[in-house]
Amino acid sequence: MSPSTPPMATPLLELEKVSMSFGGLASVSKLDLHVDEGEIVSVIGPNGAGKTTLFNLVTGVYEPTEGDIRFAGESITGLEPHKITRKGIARTFQTLRLFLNMSVRENVMAAAYGHTRAGAVRAMLRTPGQRREEREIRALAEKRLAFFGERLMGYRWDQPAYSLSYANRRRLEIARATATNPRLLLLDEPAAGMNPRETQEITELIAQLRTEGGYTILVIEHDMHVVEGISDRVVALDHGVKIAEGTFGEVATDPRVVEAYLGTGGMARK
Amino acid sequence: MSGHFDDDLTRPLEGAAEASSAEGATSPEVGRDEWVARHGERVARRSGLLGTLEARFRTVPWWAWLTLLIATACLIPVFSDSGYVRRVAFDTVVFMLLALGLNIVVGWGGLLDLGYVAFFGIGAYAYAMLASDQFGVHLPSIVAIPLVALIGFGAGWLVGLPSRRLTGDYLAIVTLFFFQIFLTFTNNGDDVFGHSLTNGPNGILNVDELSFFGWSLPTTTAQGQFAIAYLYVAVVLFGIVYVALRLLDDSRTGRAWRSLREDPLAAELMGMPVNWLKLLAFASGASVAALTGTLQASLVGSVFPQDFAFPLLITVYTMVILGGAGSQAGVVIGAILISVLLEVLRDPGDSRGLFYLLVLLGLVGAFRLSRQLAVVLGATVALGFVARAVAGTIDDRWTAGVGGGGGRLAGWASDWVIVPTQLAGWIAPVTYVGLIALVLMLTLLHGWVRIAVLVPTLYLAAFVWENVMLAKPEPTRYVVLGAILVGVMVIRPNGLLGERRVEIL
Numbered sequence: 037m038s039p040s041t042p043p044m045a046t047p048l049l050e051l052e053k054v055s056m057s058f059g060g061l062a063s064v065s066k067l068d069l070h071v072d073e074g075e076i077v078s079v080i081g082p083n084g085a086g087k088t089t090l091f092n093l094v095t096g097v098y099e100p101t102e103g104d105i106r107f108a109g110e111s112i113t114g115l116e117p118h119k120i121t122r123k124g125i126a127r128t129f130q131t132l133r134l135f136l137n138m139s140v141r142e143n144v145m146a147a148a149y150g151h152t153r154a155g156a157v158r159a160m161l162r163t164p165g166q167r168r169e170e171r172e173i174r175a176l177a178e179k180r181l182a183f184f185g186e187r188l189m190g191y192r193w194d195q196p197a198y199s200l201s202y203a204n205r206r207r208l209e210i211a212r213a214t215a216t217n218p219r220l221l222l223l224d225e226p227a228a229g230m231n232p233r234e235t236q237e238i239t240e241l242i243a244q245l246r247t248e249g250g251y252t253i254l255v256i257e258h259d260m261h262v263v264e265g266i267s268d269r270v271v272a273l274d275h276g277v278k279i280a281e282g283t284f285g286e287v288a289t290d291p292r293v294v295e296a297y298l299g300t301g302g303m304a305r306k
Numbered sequence: 307m308s309g310h311f312d313d314d315l316t317r318p319l320e321g322a323a324e325a326s327s328a329e330g331a332t333s334p335e336v337g338r339d340e341w342v343a344r345h346g347e348r349v350a351r352r353s354g355l356l357g358t359l360e361a362r363f364r365t366v367p368w369w370a371w372l373t374l375l376i377a378t379a380c381l382i383p384v385f386s387d388s389g390y391v392r393r394v395a396f397d398t399v400v401f402m403l404l405a406l407g408l409n410i411v412v413g414w415g416g417l418l419d420l421g422y423v424a425f426f427g428i429g430a431y432a433y434a435m436l437a438s439d440q441f442g443v444h445l446p447s448i449v450a451i452p453l454v455a456l457i458g459f460g461a462g463w464l465v466g467l468p469s470r471r472l473t474g475d476y477l478a479i480v481t482l483f484f485f486q487i488f489l490t491f492t493n494n495g496d497d498v499f500g501h502s503l504t505n506g507p508n509g510i511l512n513v514d515e516l517s518f519f520g521w522s523l524p525t526t527t528a529q530g531q532f533a534i535a536y537l538y539v540a541v542v543l544f545g546i547v548y549v550a551l552r553l554l555d556d557s558r559t560g561r562a563w564r565s566l567r568e569d570p571l572a573a574e575l576m577g578m579p580v581n582w583l584k585l586l587a588f589a590s591g592a593s594v595a596a597l598t599g600t601l602q603a604s605l606v607g608s609v610f611p612q613d614f615a616f617p618l619l620i621t622v623y624t625m626v627i628l629g630g631a632g633s634q635a636g637v638v639i640g641a642i643l644i645s646v647l648l649e650v651l652r653d654p655g656d657s658r659g660l661f662y663l664l665v666l667l668g669l670v671g672a673f674r675l676s677r678q679l680a681v682v683l684g685a686t687v688a689l690g691f692v693a694r695a696v697a698g699t700i701d702d703r704w705t706a707g708v709g710g711g712g713g714r715l716a717g718w719a720s721d722w723v724i725v726p727t728q729l730a731g732w733i734a735p736v737t738y739v740g741l742i743a744l745v746l747m748l749t750l751l752h753g754w755v756r757i758a759v760l761v762p763t764l765y766l767a768a769f770v771w772e773n774v775m776l777a778k779p780e781p782t783r784y785v786v787l788g789a790i791l792v793g794v795m796v797i798r799p800n801g802l803l804g805e806r807r808v809e810i811l
Contacts, residue, residue: 095575121577135568137805138561146561150577156586159557160550170557216577 046109048073048252049094049125049220054103056089056276063089064276066103071220076246076253078263080287081273082297087256088130090273091222094254095127096120107220122150126218128209130225130256134197141193143208144177147215180211183249184241203234210241214249221245223255227262239265260288260298272297371635372548379541389531396532396605398645399540400598405625405637406547407594412623413632414560415587416567418474421465421481422622424488425458425592427614429599431492431504432457434609437514440505447516451600458596462589470581470588473570485619492611509610516604525605536605543601547594552634563587567632621648628794630804639802647790651783654776658715661771661786665764668793678757685761690722693765697724723765723772734774741770 047070056064064086071077079087092098094105096117105113112120126147135143152173154166181188184207192200200208206226213221226242227235239262245251257263263270263284270287272280274297280290287293382395404426411419432454436445445453469480495504504510516523516539523535554560562583565573574580603609621644629640651657673679697704706727719725744763751759775782794802 097571097575116579117574118577118579121575126577127575129572133569133572135565135572137568138564142561142564146565146573146578147576149558149562152558154558156554156557156559156590159554159559162553166557173558212576 046106047071048075048108049254050106051090051094052104052106054093054100054105056086056093056098056100062276064093064100064273067273067276067278069271069278071252071254073219073252074246074250075268076242076255076266078267078270078284079254079256079273080258080260080263080270080293080297081279084275085273085297086276087273088224089276091127091224091254091256094120094222095125118150121216121218124217124219125222126213126216126220127222128206128213128224128226130228132202132205132209134205134208134212136198137196139194140181140188140197140200140208141174141177143197144180144212144215145173147212148173148176148217151217177211177215180215181208183214183244184211203230206230206238210245214245214251219252221251221253223253223257225256225258227257227259235259235262238262242266264288368552368635369549372545375638376541376545380538382537383534389527389529392534392537393532394646394649396537396540396601398642399537399544400601401622401625401641401645402638403540403544403547403598403601404595404622405629405641406544406551406634407591407598408622408626409591409631409634409637410551410563410594411587411591412626413637414555414563414567415584415591416473417584417587418478419481419588419591420478420619421483421485421488422591422595423614423616423619424485425462425595426599426602426618427488427492427609427611428461428592429454429458429596430603430609430613431510431599432596433600433603434510434513435503437604438510438512440510444514446518446520447600447604448518451597454600455593455597458599459589459593461596462592463585465592466585466588470584485616489611489614492614504611507611509608511608513603513607513609515607525607536601540601543597547597548634548638551594555634559583559586564632624791626801628791628801630798630801632805633801633803636801636803643802644787647787648783651786652779654779655716657779657782657786658719658771658776661775662715664790665767682757682760682764686764687722689761689765690768694722694724703727719768719772723768725772729773729777737766737770738774741766 049069049071051067051069054064054067054069055062067086067090069090079090081087089098093100096112096115096119099114103113104111107120107123107125110123112123112125115123135146138146152169154163154169158166178189178193181193187204188200188207188211192204197205197208206229210221210223210226213223223242227238230238242253242255242262243266246253253266255266267284270280270282270284271278272287272290272293274292279292279296280287282290288298379395379399382392386392404422407425408419408422411417411422433450435441436443436450436453437447438444465481465484469477472480492504493506496502496506496508515525516536523539524533525536527533562573562578565576565578566580566583566587570580573583602613606613625640625644626637627640628644629638630636647660650660669679669682673682694705704724704726706725741763744759744766748756748759748763775785798804
């Protein structure tokens, strides 16, 4: 738990009996979930368990068919996605969705839109305020990219995003998400497609995001080593229903989780 | 699940955040990347004169190019006192402005707007109504022009409102309908509940010329030629619009538009109000088009519904696509190229020169400066003289004709190409289709067979050009333009200055 943040009365994110069905097929049903300020919570579960749907519900891509989603004590159900982002929720995508033909730096700068003000007319007139804001956006982007070491620095700033390797694209997505100045970060499989070394790095990086960035983090991850390494709490989903919740040890040994997801012997290697 | 957790990967993540400042660190650390550090050695650059030139060109800032372009446009009256040339220059600037506006919608916003020309029309009609005897309103230009730009913005906003949730094909259809509504309305606007708004097909006549601070700018000189002042006004407007859009592109709004083009969902989830941004792009493009409409209406002095028809839409789209949608400099170059080409192709002498130049350039492009090129050219010329001599001995009439148009090349061509006085009816279609078939066949052949077929193909092309194409200059304009477009798009699929677009996930 981040030492700088005092414990809050209400959780930062709270889902209450949230259901989502597509044409009668329930993807998430009556899900209760909460994430406290400064916490890192992992969501695990087999494919099709409703994990990404959960992210889409929280970020406003889908509107829940039932239930209420509250962020910092305030209902965000039914808000447009960009308004939810402005309230302080940012995400990355399982299938990367970068602005591929824009430069690395511009990808991050674009995400500062929500908390900056200078409009089209001020941009055309290049007012002093607009220029100051532009410098701030640029500095913010470079700071966010510097978080990942040299990999996204220097000449890479001006390279198009499509020229990046897969792992760097994942890093860039996280940098872009943090440029919206969120309080809650939703990371959708941050370690997918990474090699063991990169996976290890991302594990430590997520921890660093909390300690240095001060973000509360909700993460979907399949790699149990990552989950074990980062989570304060783990939530297991199956068929849209929460089947277990608790510390990593509790959830990983829960018979229902083992049956639905891990498989017998899955954790025996550990 | 990874089983390597406890291997050699437990090195602490030291300095990921400070790595940027940790220069000279000796041990490899996480975040420090040899491959990145040594990237300078891998950058491929052309060497020699071409490389130096390329490097120099890249360092020239955009405003230097813009100044050069504007200076050139302003110097046109020095180079040519022909009213025709000056008028073409004015029309070209109008097209440049239209292309800039469309580039906002299509190039930056990624919205397929097929109603774009209607906003040009709305601007022209709005100016005509605000500065003519139609309603007895005569606003000075300094008021009318910004007002029309605002009206265009509002019209774009209104049209965008119902279609803001649409993309791609659906948006295209809706905007196309809007274009049709505009045409229908202007055509039938002579009786709106008993009032005449647009005078229908008769248009609005006697539109005021531009006037600034009481100074009126006549549209023609005393000799009845195009008044150069309008070119200057157009160039000034173009300069303002170009700079404004350039600054806009490099701003929060510009970045948001490009994000929206790349991935609307990701843009929305990164805090950008996608629907609002779409509306803004749509309305900004419409505003530029309407602004351009004032130039057109004030110079021509009248507006008719048929001035804003479908071919104009296609022309402007062609300019944007040829130049490279998304690149401001590109669409301007596209506009200049198309506008000038269409005029050059009007004159058979000029268009003949262009034709042979293009064939020659094409050959040089295909063979470089090699022995093969010499063989092909030599063989083609030889074939020409032999064929003409043979044809001449069989029947004099076969070589007695004169190709259309004038110019230096006409004499040369008629020494070389068979030009009969009277062409038998079947020859034109057969040779034309035969030429197309030969060209298509060429793409399937290789090596010396290809060169062997290329020689008669070239000669046939010259024959068709002199006998068939030049006889009908008007369709030929569009055929040649189309061929050039196809050629450019094959060589540069993203337009002349268009950025390479990558769509891999």
